[in-house]
Amino acid sequence: MSDSSERVDPALAAGNRRQLAGYAATHFRWETSGPVATITLNRPERKNPLTFESYAELRDLFGQLKYATDVRAIVIAGEGGNFCSGGDVHEIIGPLVRLKAPELLMFTRMTGDLVKAMRACPQPVIAAVDGVCAGAGAIIAMSSDLRLGTARSKTAFLFNRVGLAGCDMGACAILPRLIGQGRASELLYTGRALGGEEGERWGFFNRLCAPEALLAEAGKLALDLAQGPSFANGITKTMLHQEWAMTIEQAIEAEAQAQAVCMMTEDFRRAYEAFVAKQKPTFEGD
Incomplete structure (x- = not known):
């Protein structure tokens, strides 16, 4: 790892x-x-x-x-x-x-x-x-x-x-x-x-x-x-807790921003390339 x-x-x-x-x-x-x-x-x-x-x-x-x-x-x-x-x-x-x-x-x-x-x-x-x-x-x-x-x-x-x-x-x-x-x-x-x-x-x-x-x-x-995308999992955990105090509209916007950040990770790229190659992705948490 x-x-x-x-x-x-x-x-x-x-x-x-x-x-x-x-x-x-x-x-x-x-x-x-x-x-x-x-x-x-x-x-x-x-x-x-x-x-x-x-x-x-x-x-x-x-x-x-x-x-x-x-x-x-x-x-x-x-x-x-x-x-x-x-x-x-x-x-x-x-x-x-x-x-x-x-x-x-x-x-x-x-x-x-x-x-x-x-x-x-x-x-x-x-x-x-x-x-x-x-x-x-x-x-x-x-x-x-x-x-x-x-x-x-x-x-x-x-x-x-x-x-x-x-x-x-x-x-x-x-x-x-x-x-x-x-x-x-x-x-x-x-x-x-x-x-x-x-x-x-x-x-x-x-x-x-x-x-x-x-x-x-x-x-x-x-x-x-x-073994999953640990950075993205951390974001999921954060949003699960933070969204308790948000309206639905605020939550949707917060999730849009969070997901955009996850799309900039190497794990997102690795997942795409593994899909194209018909392989299982190896996530590294970055």
Whole structure:
């Protein structure tokens, strides 16, 4: 895979292009296979809960992915048959009870910044959801671009169960757009778990997989996307998010401008030449 930074002024590339295959994660597992990176939440003995440290590292890593040239798609999964049980009761929930307002706002802004960073990175993010997917874990799945689940998955936005509002980390904005206002209202008011088959019917999951095949299926989907026109895919992701706040007329004009930019890429030319030659195009993301 060629590195587009080779065709960019070195001084410009130095601050805006980076390789992340060698990233050494501290609070979760990070692995790359070609253009696909896999984030694995790996505290299986507690169903992979998040801590202050893992929140911050995830936020910062997704922020760095905006500049990555070697990662074109991301899978996020949990170890040991569960996705993520949310914020660690002992390491997050307990301390939060004792914090004052400025520190609490620091925490809630940090968690929201993780969702912002996931939405802002150009790579498609695929959540591979098995078993427990609760609280912040449900938010991470919700914030991904695509979701593969299993019949035994249980997704719960259980904030009201701990005396909090359902409006956490963008849930009241994003979840209704995925499954509809009425269904989102039910989950956010009751905190009940959404089963895998129900989640697929409601449109939360793109499809269900057998538990033993889930990670492989997510990886295959990620590789298919990574081998596509990654610059254009990044534009698609950007427009999917930005057009929420546009009128239809504004969206049509924004898409006209975005598509014209994509028509200037080498990948567009490669696709045409491959079509003429009756070959499959090899996209390079430029």
